[in-house]
Amino acid sequence: MKRIVVVGGVAGGATCAARLRRLDEEAEITILERGPHVSYATCGLPYFVGSVIPRESDLLVATPKLFQERFAIDVRTGHEAMAIRRIEQQVVVRSLADDKTYHLPYDALVLAPGASPVRPPLPGIDLEGVFTLRTVEDARRIIERVGKVGARKAVVVGAGFIGLELVENLVGLGLEVSVVEKAPQVLPPVDPEVAGVMATVLRNNNVALYLMEGLVAIEEGLVVRTTSGRELAADLVVLSLGVRPETRLAREAGLELGPHGGILVNEEMLTSDPRIWAVGDAVEVTHVVTEQTGLLALAGPAQREARVAADSICGRPSRFRGVQGTAILQLFGTTVAMTGASERSLGMAGMLGYSVVHLHPGDHAGYYPGATPIDLKLLFRPYDGKILGAQAVGRKGVDKRIDVLAMALQMGATVFDLEQSELAYAPQYGSARDPVNLAGMIAANVVRGDLSLGSWEDVISGPGLVVDVRSPEEFERGHIPSAINLPLPQLRRRLGELPRDRQLLVCCQVGQRAYYAARLLSQRGFQASILSGGYRTWQDLTA
Amino acid sequence: MKRIVVVGGVAGGATCAARLRRLDEEAEITILERGPHVSYATCGLPYFVGSVIPRESDLLVATPKLFQERFAIDVRTGHEAMAIRRIEQQVVVRSLADDKTYHLPYDALVLAPGASPVRPPLPGIDLEGVFTLRTVEDARRIIERVGKVGARKAVVVGAGFIGLELVENLVGLGLEVSVVEKAPQVLPPVDPEVAGVMATVLRNNNVALYLMEGLVAIEEGLVVRTTSGRELAADLVVLSLGVRPETRLAREAGLELGPHGGILVNEEMLTSDPRIWAVGDAVEVTHVVTEQTGLLALAGPAQREARVAADSICGRPSRFRGVQGTAILQLFGTTVAMTGASERSLGMAGMLGYSVVHLHPGDHAGYYPGATPIDLKLLFRPYDGKILGAQAVGRKGVDKRIDVLAMALQMGATVFDLEQSELAYAPQYGSARDPVNLAGMIAANVVRGDLSLGSWEDVISGPGLVVDVRSPEEFERGHIPSAINLPLPQLRRRLGELPRDRQLLVCCQVGQRAYYAARLLSQRGFQASILSGGYRTWQDLTA
DSSP: OOEEEEEOOSSHHHHHHHHHHHHOSSOEEEEEESSSOSSBOGGGHHHHHTTSSOOGGGGBOOOHHHHHHHHOOEEEETEEEEEEETTTTEEEEEETTTTEEEEEEOSEEEEOOOEEEOOOOOTTTTSTTEEOOSSHHHHHHHHHHHHHTTOOEEEEEOOSHHHHHHHHHHHHTTOEEEEEESSSSSSTTSOHHHHHHHHHHHHHTTOEEEETOOEEEEETTTEEEETTSOEEEOSEEEEOOOEEEOOHHHHHTTOOBOTTSSBOOOTTOBOSSTTEEEOGGGBOEEBTTTOOEEOOOOHHHHHHHHHHHHHHHTTOOOOOOOBOOOEEEEETTEEEEEEEOOHHHHHHTTOOOOEEEEEOOBSSOTTSTTOOBEEEEEEEOTTTOBEEEEEEEESSSHHHHHHHHHHHHHTTOBHHHHHTOOOOOOTTTOOSSOHHHHHHHHHHHHHTTSOOBOOHHHHHHSSOEEEEOSOHHHHHHOOOTTOEEOOHHHHGGGGGGSOSSSOEEEEOSSSHHHHHHHHHHHHTTOOEEEOTTHHHHHHHHHO | OOEEEEEOOSSHHHHHHHHHHHHOSSOEEEEEESSSOSSBOGGGHHHHHTTSSOOHHHHBOOOHHHHHHHHOOEEEETEEEEEEETTTTEEEEEETTTTEEEEEEOSEEEEOOOEEEOOOOOTTTTSTTEEOOSSHHHHHHHHHHHHHTTOOEEEEEOOSHHHHHHHHHHHHTTOEEEEEESSSSSSTTSOHHHHHHHHHHHHHTTOEEEETOOEEEEETTTEEEETTSOEEEOSEEEEOOOEEEOOHHHHHTTOOBOTTSSBOOOTTOBOSSTTEEEOGGGBOEEBTTTOOEEOOOOHHHHHHHHHHHHHHHTTOOOOOOOBOOOEEEEETTEEEEEEEOOHHHHHHTTOOOOEEEEEOOBSSOTTSTTOOBEEEEEEEOTTTOBEEEEEEEESSSHHHHHHHHHHHHHTTOBHHHHHTOOOOOOTTTOOSSOHHHHHHHHHHHHHTTSOOBOOHHHHHHSSOEEEEOSOHHHHHTOOOTTOEEOOHHHHGGGGGGSOSSSOEEEEOSSSHHHHHHHHHHHHTTOOEEEOTTHHHHHHHHHO
């Protein structure tokens, strides 16, 4: 009989233990969890703060009792793993209730310690009214604070996914919310023009957004001071500056750590000790597109890692394929999502030979009421069309397109595959050419050499001539400053007005007419490129 | 300069012509369209009847003027192609306005004649008040009839996708609607238990559903008589019995037809004449999973075919990959969708070595308000896990999961790939284990031999013992007649009560607890299989 100890019972730990039982009915399985709960819904915490999820009990996905009854797993909440004695194969455990220490022997040990919120050592960081949000207890403390002081103003420091979810929920509670973010954009994982749309959404919902401003100090009162000298009075401050892997146990046990400070594991989630596996937010993972290692605190990958670790412990061949970085956020009715690499992550990986198309198709057929545009961005390799990543933002249908593209990316699809996809079409749900098809078609035109992409940077500084092929009325309502207007219906008879020795950067509202125009022009001997995504992308880029 | 004539200007024809222009600015391109419109939204017609789409002009995606201005394409509406003179490379055209005939020469000819509604030669089929729905004019006639006679009762004959869309819209107009369908289920492309859910949706919305009843005659008055002798009085009868490919032109020109009566084409959409291509509802297509040829009237494939034909005409390598049969229908707020093969189509193709799992996950995380179940069915090859098809029904998130699975199927994914997918998770949109992941996990358990699937047929006639592992309370509320109840939490200590010489068919509400129980039992030496999808699937199967 195998003795298996799992340290950490939230996402990865609980999943791993349950799968271990399904694979091995004989094993003795113990979960050690420092906190009072196992298997609770971390991703629901912002919504619990905002009363969207009304009861704390809603967050508790499973209880120790359920683990005992269903899986005959011994869950010890309030028990902290203090140390690992690798030679003796024992975990030193402290029971928090009675402060007693005991030793738990293992044949296999799984570390799922998670990550803890970053709290920079700045003045005032420990003042009353300053919070982080990582546990049910954290959420309860924030709720209590809002109620007790009758909070009216909140400052959220950090504009990542969780920070902004919290912002929405605090606004929902009637608070006036300011966001302080030291980066020049919100949501660092997505590219600036996509993040810009979400910044506008925040501002339209009366959130004060202070970009490129870091936190300097929090003063009694509470007043948040930023790097620009700004002072923001608050009844409540929440630090949402990301998380740091909990590696004390691993480090002190002499397990190898990776370059980003996470626990180093192989594809079977095995650490440098052949009897110790690690999963979840504490381990370093490899990105499937950029092949860079890093830290990623997401529940989906943690679940997959946990299954791989359980398989490996039970002697089954299993391999974690890495992470894609698929992520999604809904904010005031607008959704932003991504999968794969961004321009930034490709740049950081030195993978500069990529192409980008922007498009703005409706979420469903335009002839059926209620269609809303999706701003879709596709990154791909121009020499073979392999998909590298995608980002999208819109009010409807964003999750679907990113999930389809996530599956495509996982399977190594090219833009030609997207062009050929057969997705479900009824007028409520899509178009005969779905946004995914359209993205594939545009990108495939690029790969086949039928379409040349102009660079948005060249619009401002390049020698090209911007030709806007929209109607004069559309042009009048707003256009790129240097553009000339030559409506598509007049193009064939007015070719003589265009220079043959300059690059023509063809632009329309969303890109379609520019494509038609560019095909016409290049067949007539002009050097024509399109500005992908048209005037709408220009607006996003310059917002 | 190439002269290209396109016969038919609705979906495939219009797309093909536009792409031809993008590929060849020099060509002379003419579209011949018998009707008054080009490029209108056939898929919107039921919603136009129901005033969901308010204006007829909303359906007109493009006009002849737009084709002329944008693409320099000569669109001749009201012009019918009467004959093809293949030797002379000419189309004989009749102008309907003045009944004049002329000859149009071509270097390349594209046939996109579409399909026409089936009208069986039954008594009364041509009576006033009996309609089909295929064109804008058809829709207008139905609307007029509803208004003129103050129609209160409608009979729709045929319960396919378009028939049921029309049913919903007629109900929306306040009509009492009966549906007559000669098959034992609605929506023949999906399997019976999935169709059963939609039948319930129809009945819950006061639609009278007469299955296994064919149309015999329509009597003056109007009275619809069915094969069972039933008589249904109606103010309005709509025949929705499918479509027949328009092949007169091709047939009379001596082009080869396929076994199903459609125009035969190769992968480049080329007919048996090397200067004639054909696309859209009139051609025979090959299913990517079953490799069977057949007819399929869907806009998405027609668009893809049209692009391939244009490429081929312009000498570019291009190949139509076949059809997947992805389809979707929304009915009274419930959505049903499918991709790939169904059990029926696999059976008809003689591909009997498939496995099926049913599951009923929530569309999003249960801890976030508003989650609703998706009934999901996955078909796969048990020896290697290759995905063969999927069907789903539910109130939310159905389109997304079928689209993700459509992409997976297109890319040749296995159930192991689904298990490993990284889809976008926030509590509004999914779960850390998305329904797609769950389907993959269950199916992968089957492929790996960790889980044996009991046959639902065996529940009634087989020698197995049905063991329901739900709580006594759940069991009391309804259970499979022959089942015994042994709640999962008691299973380990009550193993002695179960026979070791009989197959145990383990069942719960949706399948998850049955899986846990089956793993336990099989590791303890019992012959345990699960009833995939649990009591909920039983209810669907026996509805």
